[in-house]
Amino acid sequence: MTNVSMTVNGKSVSGEVEGRTLLVEFLREGLGLTGTHVGCDTSQCGACVVHVDGKAVKACTMFAAEAEGAEVKTIEGMAIADGSLGTIQQAFQDYHGLQCGFCTPGMVMSAAALLADNPRPSEAEVRSYLEGNLCRCTGYHNIVKAIMAASGQSVEPVAAE
Amino acid sequence: MHNFELVKPTTIADAVQALSGEDAQPLGGGQTLIPTMKQRLAAPARLVSTLGIAEMQGVCTDDHGRICIGGATTHASVTAETASTFPGLSGLAAKIGDPAVRNRGTIGGSVANNDPAACYPAACLATGATIVTDKREIAADDFFQGMFATPLEEGELITEIKFPVPQASNYQKFEQPASRFALVGVFVARFGDGVRVGVTGASEDGVFRWSAAEEALSGNFSAEAVSGLSLPAEGMIGDLHGSPDYRAHLVKVLTGRAVTAAS
Numbered sequence: 001m002t003n004v005s006m007t008v009n010g011k012s013v014s015g016e017v018e019g020r021t022l023l024v025e026f027l028r029e030g031l032g033l034t035g036t037h038v039g040c041d042t043s044q045c046g047a048c049v050v051h052v053d054g055k056a057v058k059a060c061t062m063f064a065a066e067a068e069g070a071e072v073k074t075i076e077g078m079a080i081a082d083g084s085l086g087t088i089q090q091a092f093q094d095y096h097g098l099q100c101g102f103c104t105p106g107m108v109m110s111a112a113a114l115l116a117d118n119p120r121p122s123e124a125e126v127r128s129y130l131e132g133n134l135c136r137c138t139g140y141h142n143i144v145k146a147i148m149a150a151s152g153q154s155v156e157p158v159a160a161e
Numbered sequence: 162m163h164n165f166e167l168v169k170p171t172t173i174a175d176a177v178q179a180l181s182g183e184d185a186q187p188l189g190g191g192q193t194l195i196p197t198m199k200q201r202l203a204a205p206a207r208l209v210s211t212l213g214i215a216e217m218q219g220v221c222t223d224d225h226g227r228i229c230i231g232g233a234t235t236h237a238s239v240t241a242e243t244a245s246t247f248p249g250l251s252g253l254a255a256k257i258g259d260p261a262v263r264n265r266g267t268i269g270g271s272v273a274n275n276d277p278a279a280c281y282p283a284a285c286l287a288t289g290a291t292i293v294t295d296k297r298e299i300a301a302d303d304f305f306q307g308m309f310a311t312p313l314e315e316g317e318l319i320t321e322i323k324f325p326v327p328q329a330s331n332y333q334k335f336e337q338p339a340s341r342f343a344l345v346g347v348f349v350a351r352f353g354d355g356v357r358v359g360v361t362g363a364s365e366d367g368v369f370r371w372s373a374a375e376e377a378l379s380g381n382f383s384a385e386a387v388s389g390l391s392l393p394a395e396g397m398i399g400d401l402h403g404s405p406d407y408r409a410h411l412v413k414v415l416t417g418r419a420v421t422a423a424s
Contacts (some may be wrong), residue, residue, distance in 0.1 A: 020198075
């Protein structure tokens, strides 16, 4: 076991991990931050997406010890300080961008990474960026609408109804 | 997954030292290796992470005009840093996996693994790249020896890959939508003295050069030049995603598209 320290959602944290401990295991089981989900555990589905030093990564495909000293942000860090929903989260609610909600933490974190790089993406860019996030309920259209709305753009052109 | 010791050196020399231990293996972004370890298809005793080695990061140009990419450079960095200098390679890197995978996965890890459906090997072969390790330099034509097979020795580390920059190039990938690997991928590179074509995803022997297309395109760099060619289906991969005939057909179609799109 080795000690690992990092900043998660602005707070300094540390804990004992094995070499094989995945970042998602450290977040969920070590820190109790169970908002980050494990869907496939094979880096296909994107339910475990978090930000490490500002970049979207799949927390099931990175070792906790690799995040030593990093700034990590999870879905729990997306709410506003008073506890109300952040802009992207609110847009997911407003546009019904979720049904069962299992993929939503990863969707929101991917959307946040996209908008940080590209504040006004086209619909095609949104769909392309979400290639690594699978949703089995919504058919994606309302997720795309939510992200277009969160970026301050019209949702009217979004393809299917 | 079996447990292991994770080592995080900051220099190539320290990494090579750490790799000399028994059952030690380099770890790039882990986007293939970690899933492989979860399935217990790999069980190294020690993983040596390359992502903290500054001298293996980034893109530069050498005295011969070659684009030199550190082995631990992520696909996202390759996309951004070669966009103006080598758009064919930038476009290839931009389509690997998905954004989160591209933020972790490295060019050295991909090339070392030599997955028969990986993208970078097609670019390496089509440009005549040089794979640089801590021990030696290996020409791409000698490096890719069949599915997952390379001349890399135990503990040998890819530190850099040097790409001659073509006058025009393009990569076309027909994506297997579940894995986002190439069902077939074709990289076409036009140089002053001829054209080279690297094909991935199609052959049971891994990435290969399509010499008949190279010959035809070297005389006439247009999609029509390959439209009359046919690639034998024998030796092509057949699985539930596509038959050997289908893959052979895709090679020709994608080669034509790459020629048309080459810039």
